[in-house]
Amino acid sequence: MALKITVIGTGYLGATHAAAMAELGFEVLGLDVVPEKIEMLSAGRVPMYEPGLEELLRKHVAGIEGSSGRLRFTRDWAEVAEFGDVHFICVNTPQKQGEYACDMSYVDSAVDSLAKHLGRPALVVGKSTVPVGSAERLAARIAELAPAGGQVELAWNPEFLREGFAVADTLHPDRIVVGVRSERAERILREVYATPVGEGSPFVVTDFPTAELVKTSANSFLATKISFINAMAEVCEAAGGDVAKLAEALGYDERIGDKFLRAGIGFGGGCLPKDIRAFMARAGELGADQALTFLREVDSINMRRRRDMVELAREAVGGDSSFLGKRVAVLGATFKPDSDDVRDSPALNVAGQIHLQGGQVTVYDPKGMENAKRLFPTLGYADSAVEAVRGADVVLHLTEWREFRELDPAALGEVTARRLVLDGRNALDPARWRAAGWTYRAMGRPRA
Numbered sequence: 001m002a003l004k005i006t007v008i009g010t011g012y013l014g015a016t017h018a019a020a021m022a023e024l025g026f027e028v029l030g031l032d033v034v035p036e037k038i039e040m041l042s043a044g045r046v047p048m049y050e051p052g053l054e055e056l057l058r059k060h061v062a063g064i065e066g067s068s069g070r071l072r073f074t075r076d077w078a079e080v081a082e083f084g085d086v087h088f089i090c091v092n093t094p095q096k097q098g099e100y101a102c103d104m105s106y107v108d109s110a111v112d113s114l115a116k117h118l119g120r121p122a123l124v125v126g127k128s129t130v131p132v133g134s135a136e137r138l139a140a141r142i143a144e145l146a147p148a149g150g151q152v153e154l155a156w157n158p159e160f161l162r163e164g165f166a167v168a169d170t171l172h173p174d175r176i177v178v179g180v181r182s183e184r185a186e187r188i189l190r191e192v193y194a195t196p197v198g199e200g201s202p203f204v205v206t207d208f209p210t211a212e213l214v215k216t217s218a219n220s221f222l223a224t225k226i227s228f229i230n231a232m233a234e235v236c237e238a239a240g241g242d243v244a245k246l247a248e249a250l251g252y253d254e255r256i257g258d259k260f261l262r263a264g265i266g267f268g269g270g271c272l273p274k275d276i277r278a279f280m281a282r283a284g285e286l287g288a289d290q291a292l293t294f295l296r297e298v299d300s301i302n303m304r305r306r307r308d309m310v311e312l313a314r315e316a317v318g319g320d321s322s323f324l325g326k327r328v329a330v331l332g333a334t335f336k337p338d339s340d341d342v343r344d345s346p347a348l349n350v351a352g353q354i355h356l357q358g359g360q361v362t363v364y365d366p367k368g369m370e371n372a373k374r375l376f377p378t379l380g381y382a383d384s385a386v387e388a389v390r391g392a393d394v395v396l397h398l399t400e401w402r403e404f405r406e407l408d409p410a411a412l413g414e415v416t417a418r419r420l421v422l423d424g425r426n427a428l429d430p431a432r433w434r435a436a437g438w439t440y441r442a443m444g445r446p447r448a
């Protein structure tokens, strides 16, 4: 009999995982505690912007015409426990208010709610990003609570999906990591992932702590790579070098690689910043804090980029101490393109700082407007890039959407007060903008 799968928590990770499991041919039941989410998903709608996800969902949600009917949603824990052979825990683990550590309350309460109802054999699989040591603790909790006792087991299977590529990353993962304590758990997970493994995704079997650490160390490495190139941008600025050329040349070295070497206003989002902080906090608890002190530097280089962008803008508009009376157009609000996510967005952070210092800021983003307005209702917003830059003293390019790369600098220049663009993502083509009469400036690159 084919395994039946449940997915607990239907945010980014869970909604994508549930749809992907249905696509792989499994019967899937998703659970969330938020009624509106269940309603939306049951109607085949996704509560966030993620390319391809809604289509995949509609292909499988029961009750939608022409769907496979393999995917349903519920709020009932007993139903989930009764239904599933494998339960994926996909709830989020945000940063604690006022602390570096991660907030495990959603994971803890999901595991407790589920375990109490587990009266038959099952594998509970943690996917959330958690501090190392959590799996061991949760396994003990499940053993204590589950009526089926030893027939219920835990495994840890971190998720590496990127926003904007969530569907492809889930269906064709570049690796599958499973932390297990038994052959049975490994066998079940091999069955779940038989399709991607058959297509060549490496399947790495580890113990609990290693599986948990793969995720936090991968994100730490990525964050470090970005802060490395941003530190080089600072040096380039001091020395008169060009960080874009530097990154290109470094990238040809296969050991370094050319990915994640784009200098700019740095990383944000719901993962990298909070994950490196939680990792530092956890290392401290384990007495290994010295090993991760470099992450403090990675974090501060990253946060400094936002401040430096504000300074670059201030200098560009000629304001000595404030942005008073200056019109600043901000292109981009999300933390990265192809997403509507504004959590810890460097773009919005810069926009907010300039606004608080008296600038008249107008923001435009292709997908992030609603979320941005909710977070920063006092900023000005425009419905298009052209409207945002109308009358602007300076244009800030802060999220590297394709739409912005394809803008016509000559047409934009017709409506701005000055042709001055600051590229916070090193993603626009300086030659094109300069040819259209713009002054182009970017962090870590020479002024031409």
Ligand code: UDX
Residues within 6 Å of the ligand: 159, 160, 161, 162, 163, 164, 219, 222, 226, 259, 260, 261, 262, 263, 264, 265, 266, 267, 268, 269, 270, 271, 272, 335, 336, 337
């Ligand atoms: C990240 C990890 O990539 C993913 O594997 C993990 O599962 C979750 O965290 P995501 O948060 O979607 O994914 O964002 P990512 O694509 O990694 O980008 C993070 C940030 O770094 C963005 O703000 C992006 O603009 C910035 N970035 C990325 C740079 O500033 N320079 C680069 O060269 C690359």
